[in-house]
Amino acid sequence: MEFDALLLSRIQFAFTIAFHIIFPAFTIGLASWLAALEFNWLRTGNPLYRNLFRFWVKVFAVSFGLGVVSGIVMSYQFGTNWSRFSEFTGNVLGPVIAYEVITAFFLEAAFLGIMLFGWERVGDRLHFFATCMVALGTLISAFWILSANSWMQTPDGFAIENGKAVPVDWFKVVFNPSFPLRYAHMVMGCYLTTAFAVAGMSAWMLLRHPHDAPEAKLAASRRSMSMALWFATIFVPVQIIIGDLHGLGVLKYQPTKLAAIEGNWDRMANMPLRLFAIPDEVAETNHYEIGIPKIGSWVLTHAFDGVVPGLKEVPPEDRPPVWPVFFSFRIMVAIGFAMLGIGLWSLYLRWKGTLFTNRTFLTAAMIMTPSGFGAVLFGWFTAEIGRQPWVVYGHLRTADAVSPITAGAVTASLLTFVVVYAFVFGFGSYYLAKLLRRGPDPIEDIRGEDLGKKPKRPFSVPDEGLEGRPGDKALPAR
Amino acid sequence: MFGFGTEYEGLAFWLPLIWSGLIAVAVAMYVIVDGFDLGVGILFKAAHTENWRDRMMFSVAPIWDGNETWLILGGGGLFAVFHVAYAVLMPALYVPIILMLIALIFRGVAFEFRFKADRSKFLWDNAFFFGSLLATFFQGMVLGAFVQGFANDGRQFTGGTFDFLTPFSVLTGISLIFGYALLGATWCVMKTTGELEIWARRMAVRFLLLTIVAMAAVSVWVPFLGRQIETRWFTWPNIAFLAPIPLITAYVAYRLFRDLEEGRHYRPFFLTIGLFLLGYLGLGISLFPYNVPPNLTIWDTSNTVSSQLFALVGFAIVLPITFAYTAYAYWVFRGKVAEEISGGGYGYH
Numbered sequence: 001m002e003f004d005a006l007l008l009s010r011i012q013f014a015f016t017i018a019f020h021i022i023f024p025a026f027t028i029g030l031a032s033w034l035a036a037l038e039f040n041w042l043r044t045g046n047p048l049y050r051n052l053f054r055f056w057v058k059v060f061a062v063s064f065g066l067g068v069v070s071g072i073v074m075s076y077q078f079g080t081n082w083s084r085f086s087e088f089t090g091n092v093l094g095p096v097i098a099y100e101v102i103t104a105f106f107l108e109a110a111f112l113g114i115m116l117f118g119w120e121r122v123g124d125r126l127h128f129f130a131t132c133m134v135a136l137g138t139l140i141s142a143f144w145i146l147s148a149n150s151w152m153q154t155p156d157g158f159a160i161e162n163g164k165a166v167p168v169d170w171f172k173v174v175f176n177p178s179f180p181l182r183y184a185h186m187v188m189g190c191y192l193t194t195a196f197a198v199a200g201m202s203a204w205m206l207l208r209h210p211h212d213a214p215e216a217k218l219a220a221s222r223r224s225m226s227m228a229l230w231f232a233t234i235f236v237p238v239q240i241i242i243g244d245l246h247g248l249g250v251l252k253y254q255p256t257k258l259a260a261i262e263g264n265w266d267r268m269a270n271m272p273l274r275l276f277a278i279p280d281e282v283a284e285t286n287h288y289e290i291g292i293p294k295i296g297s298w299v300l301t302h303a304f305d306g307v308v309p310g311l312k313e314v315p316p317e318d319r320p321p322v323w324p325v326f327f328s329f330r331i332m333v334a335i336g337f338a339m340l341g342i343g344l345w346s347l348y349l350r351w352k353g354t355l356f357t358n359r360t361f362l363t364a365a366m367i368m369t370p371s372g373f374g375a376v377l378f379g380w381f382t383a384e385i386g387r388q389p390w391v392v393y394g395h396l397r398t399a400d401a402v403s404p405i406t407a408g409a410v411t412a413s414l415l416t417f418v419v420v421y422a423f424v425f426g427f428g429s430y431y432l433a434k435l436l437r438r439g440p441d442p443i444e445d446i447r448g449e450d451l452g453k454k455p456k457r458p459f460s461v462p463d464e465g466l467e468g469r470p471g472d473k474a475l476p477a478r
Numbered sequence: 479m480f481g482f483g484t485e486y487e488g489l490a491f492w493l494p495l496i497w498s499g500l501i502a503v504a505v506a507m508y509v510i511v512d513g514f515d516l517g518v519g520i521l522f523k524a525a526h527t528e529n530w531r532d533r534m535m536f537s538v539a540p541i542w543d544g545n546e547t548w549l550i551l552g553g554g555g556l557f558a559v560f561h562v563a564y565a566v567l568m569p570a571l572y573v574p575i576i577l578m579l580i581a582l583i584f585r586g587v588a589f590e591f592r593f594k595a596d597r598s599k600f601l602w603d604n605a606f607f608f609g610s611l612l613a614t615f616f617q618g619m620v621l622g623a624f625v626q627g628f629a630n631d632g633r634q635f636t637g638g639t640f641d642f643l644t645p646f647s648v649l650t651g652i653s654l655i656f657g658y659a660l661l662g663a664t665w666c667v668m669k670t671t672g673e674l675e676i677w678a679r680r681m682a683v684r685f686l687l688l689t690i691v692a693m694a695a696v697s698v699w700v701p702f703l704g705r706q707i708e709t710r711w712f713t714w715p716n717i718a719f720l721a722p723i724p725l726i727t728a729y730v731a732y733r734l735f736r737d738l739e740e741g742r743h744y745r746p747f748f749l750t751i752g753l754f755l756l757g758y759l760g761l762g763i764s765l766f767p768y769n770v771p772p773n774l775t776i777w778d779t780s781n782t783v784s785s786q787l788f789a790l791v792g793f794a795i796v797l798p799i800t801f802a803y804t805a806y807a808y809w810v811f812r813g814k815v816a817e818e819i820s821g822g823g824y825g826y827h
Contacts, residue, residue, distance in 0.1 A: 062590050068543060069586035073579045075553045079568025080575055086568070087633060090561020091781045095789035098551075098558030102793060105547045106800045110807040113540030121810050166782045403569040409639045413576045420580055424587055427601075431594040 006402045008410040009081040012417060014384075016073055018377060019421050023067030025376045028142055028187065029194025030060045031135035034115075036227075038128050052220050055440035056198070059432060061116055066428050068109075070421070075101075081410065085391055085401035091166045092158050092173055093148050100144035108137030139187065146186055150179035152392050153383065154253045165395070177253055181246040182383075188239045189379065192232060193372025196339065199228035200369025203362040205439045220440035222356050225365070229355075233343035240336060244299065250386075251300050254393060255309035256318065257386035260325040262296060263289075267310040271296035275330075279322040284312060320388040328381035335375040342368055482767045483777045493786040494776040497559045498769065500793060504555055506758055508548035510661070510751050515542045517662020519585055519610020520655060521681055522603070529817075530674045531603065537669040537815045539589055544804055546582070558789045562633060562779035563769045570628045570635040571620050574642055578616035585609025611655065618654030622647030625765070626703055627772035646699055653692035657754065660685040664747040667738070671814050682738050682746060690731055693757060697724075700764070705772055707764045720763065727756045 034057055041049035075097070078086050086094075111133040114122060118130065157172025158165045167173055202225035209218060250258045258264075263279045263286050264271060272291030279286050297306040311319050342365060349355040356362075391398040483491055515538040525531045538545075556564040568575065588606035595602055619642060626646060629637035663685055666678035701708040711720055734749040767775045780786060 062594070065587055065590040068546070069583040072546065072550055072582060075550050075557075076568065076575055076579060078557060079553070079564045080572050081569075083565040083569045083634060086557060086561055087565040090557060090564065091785045094554075094558035094561050094564075094781060095785050095792070098554045098789050099792050101547065101551045101554040102796045102800060105550055106544060106804060109544035109547045110800075110803045112543055113807050114810055117540040118810055167784050167788065170784075170788050403572075404634055404636070405569050405572055406639050409572055413572070416576070416580060420583060424583060427591055427598070428587065431591055434594060 003407060003411070005405050005407045005410050006399055008407055008414055009402050009405075010398065012410060012414040013077060013081065015414070015421075016070065016077065016417055018380070019425070020067065020070040020074055021376060021380060022373055023063050023070065024138070024142070025190045025193045025373060026197060027060060027064045027067055028138040028190035029192075029197075030056065030063065031131075031138045032191065033194055033198065033228075034060060035128075035131050035135045038131050042124060042128055048219055048223055051440050052224055055220070055435075056224075057116065058435050062428060062432055062435070064112065066424070069424075073417075079403075081403050081405065082391075082401050083403040085396065088164055088396050088401070089152075089392060091164060092155075093151065096144055096148045096151070096174065100141055100148075104137045104141035104144065107140065108134050111137070142187055142190070143183060146183045147174050147176070147179050149383075150182050151176045153182075153387055154178040154249075155392055155395060160395070165392070178246075178249050181242060181249055185239070185242050185246050185379075186376075188235060188242060189372065189376050192235060192239060192339065193376055195228040195232040195235075196342075196365075196368050196372045197370070199225050199232065199342075200366050200371075201436050202228065203365035204369070205436065206356060207359065207362050207366060208437075218356070224440075226355070229343070229346040229365075232339060233347055236336065236339045236343050240340065243333075243336070247300060251308070254386070256311065256314050257320060257325070258300070259309050259311040259313075260320045260322045260386055261329045261382060262300075262308060263322060263326045264296075264308055264310050265312050267307065267313055269297060269305045269307045270294045271300070271306075271308040273299060277326070279326050281316075281319075281322055318389065320386050325382055325386045328378040328385065332375050332378040332382060335371050335378070338368065339371060339375075482775060486777050489783045489787070491777070493783060493790070494559075494780040496790065497555075497780070497786060498767070498776045500797075501552070501555045501559070502758075502762065504548055504551045506755065508545075508552055509758065510754060511545040511548060512542075513658045513754065514538070514661040514665040514747075515545055516585075516610045516614050517658035517660065518665060519606050519662070520614060520659045521662050521666065521678075522610065523607040524681070525674075526677065530677075533670055533674060533815050533817070534666060535589070535592065535606070537666065540811045541807060542586075542589060544807060546586070549582075559781050559786050560769055560776065560779045561781055563774065565633070566628060566630045566635045566770050566774070566779075567624075570630075570637060571623060571642055573639060574616040574619045574623070578613050578620070581609045581611075581613035581616065583609070585613065610658075614655050614658045615651040618651035619643075619647040621654065621761075622650030624771065625650070625700065625705075625707075625761070627705060628770055630770060630774065632774065632778070646703065649692070649699065650696060653689070653696055656685050656688040656692050657757075660689050661747075661750050661754070664734075664738075664750045668744050668747045669815050672817055674817075679738050679741075683735065686731065686734060686738070689753070693727075697760075710764065723756060723760055723763075727753065727760075730756065 111130040114130040156176040157169035205221040273295035274291040277286035277289040584605040588602040592602035623642035663682035
């Protein structure tokens with residue numbers, strides 16, 4: 001393997017985007033979670049929700065900041081490292097990316113300021129509106145970027161002129177075949193990532209306090225965990241169904257990728273569901289295969305004798321690397337089923353009334369904190385490595401997409417990114433941990449008749465002394 | 479248009495013109511709005527007290543993210559409508575752009591981390607200062623490299639990694655630091671009070687002088703780049719039409735100086751914006767219609783008519799709304815920042 005500009009650019013892109021995706025995956029869900037909390041606060045006036053909002057909005061701000069700065073890098077890398085890709089796809093993908101910027105990024109950015117700093121400067125409803133706009137912005141952003149990515153997987157609505165893709169039908173470009181389900185799968189993945197992160201962090205906060213600690217200290221963490229687990233219990237099964245449907249699309253539009261996912265070398269009916277195998281790309285076979293007969297065909301085609309394509313149907317140079325695709329997919333699915341298990345377990349404990357006290361469960365939920373991030377990352381490994389050797393499936397090879405730059409320049413930039421991201425990510429995690437250790441502000445001084453009653457000025461109730469925003473008084477609107 | 483692009487007709491002629499106008503507006507927006515918050519970062523280290531630094535940072539904290547979005551629009555917009563320019567420029571500017579992005583990462587996270595830090599606060603003070611300073615410097619180098627031009631075969635960059643690095647681009651890098659510091663200083667004059675405001679005024683005067691010297695130095699240097707840019711300015715009848723530009727620039731600079739002395743609060747900032755726009759106009763006149771100097775025009779590098787139209791429809795509908803709510807976000811945070819911001823305990827932190 002030669003460390004040329006191509007390979008180094010691939011490593012750099014993989015590294016920077018894998019780092020980046022962690023934050024949107026979290027903030028897409030968190031933004032909606034914050035909107036839900038604020039909605040509940042406005043609806044019930046229960047200060048518990050306000051305190052929860054004020055806690056999770058800090059977590060959101062740190063994550064969003066990291067997402068923004070790592071995202072700017074992405075929008076320039078298409079050009080710096082993949083200029084031939086830009087040349088080939090610019091007519092088609094350029095406007096799609098531009099739509100993301102003008103419809104999503106500005107919306108998020110403008111209302112983020114109001115959401116974070118505008119407490120005293122705008123009314124209740126307007127603040128809630130700002131939160132909703134931030135949440136909407138994250139979803140619109142995901143819409144366009146997943147449309148662009150899906151077009152690279154299942155390009156449609158274009159023609160090739162002069163060695164470049166030119167748009168013919170914009171509707172087909174944007175709503176290309178794999179887009180709707182990929183969008184659903186990803187957004188749901190983001191929501192579940194957030195749900196498990198919130199549940200896990202709340203479980204950790206509960207574990208840190210003895211279970212006979214004052215109710216006020218625990219209430220916020222309990223409410224967070226309960227809400228997040230309800231969401232997970234209901235939507236993990238939905239996600240599994242969406243994932244299955246998405247798989248049918250891969251079978252139809254990207255048969256070679258599917259063959260790699262399944263580790264299927266020969267076209268066959270009655271394919272087993274391979275739980276484990278060591279794929280051997282030289283001998284074109286699997287070793288140590290463990291599978292359940294016929295179930296593989298059934299999952300993919302919904303018929304036991306369904307025919308599944310094989311890797312050998314295309315020449316070796318048109319196949320993706322089988323190992324990473326095969327295993328990434330299995331890790332993602334395993335995480336998904338672990339999530340399903342947590343959801344069912346939480347239901348059982350709710351029924352028994354020990355959801356917040358069962359330490360084994362709380363520990364398990366805590367361990368599952370990063371599970372969504374893992375599932376999202378391994379899902380993307382499957383999708384993106386499975387697309388190889390193409391960058392635009394069937395039309396442009398990754399090897400033909402790289403910029404005319406030197407290996408030296410990319411080595412330097414790659415090393416810099418690794419060091420900088422490790423540094424920034426390290427501190428980001430440290431500050432997040434600090435936030436979590438402190439936890440939501442207790443609500444002990446609001447109880448009895450006050451609980452459930454809405455104060456006139458929601459963000460200036462007496463207990464605010466704890467957080468004390470001197471800026472409130474001293475920031476007159478001139 | 480002035481004898482350029484004559485081989486193109488109809489939409490193929492007009493769309494690239496419209497789009498150059500739009501992208502020029504986006505870049506100008508970026509330079510102004512991120513210019514002042516980068517400028518605040520450049521002045522940050524020189525601020526006398528922790529309280530000053532808190533106030534300076536708070537004056538831009540609610541809006542910096544939106545400001546930086548214009549930079550993404552610049553990159554994204556280029557990809558959307560002039561993808562050939564994007565494909566040539568980005569590899570050519572590989573080193574300064576990557577370094578600028580890394581600098582922006584440091585200053586971007588500083589906004590969040592600084593308020594969460596106790597013992598490590600100095601780290602993020604430095605990240606904010608050096609991030610702002612270096613991001614500005616590399617942006618200035620990109621500008622200089624752009625004026626110099628790029629080796630290309632009409633589709634891809636054909637030059638070397640360090641072609642961008644010349645004494646001229648170093649000069650433009652330093653010039654932009656002065657310019658952004660001036661923007662940042664006049665912003666602080668507008669947004670702060672008391673000792674900090676007085677100090678910001680002093681800084682503004684200092685950086686105004688440096689900016690004028692730098693603008694003059696760049697203007698004098700340009701003819702030596704061998705790009706014949708000067709012939710556009712100094713031939714008849716152009717000279718008659720263009721002569722007012724340097725004259726107006728000189729007047730604006732003088733007015734700005736007087737305003738700062740007279741203790742005006744708002745006008746210095748807007749006069750500085752005027753100064754930037756005049757410099758920007760001069761640059762536009764020097765380079766039009768090349769968006770990959772020295773040889774590729776906006777027509778040579780543009781996307782197909784269909785792409786430009788598709789993007790234009792969206793921009794026409796969305797951009798006014800974007801302007802409206804961005805302006806609203808600024809309106810919400812209008813007025814001077816309070817003097818008593820202690821220990822990062824304000825806002826949501």
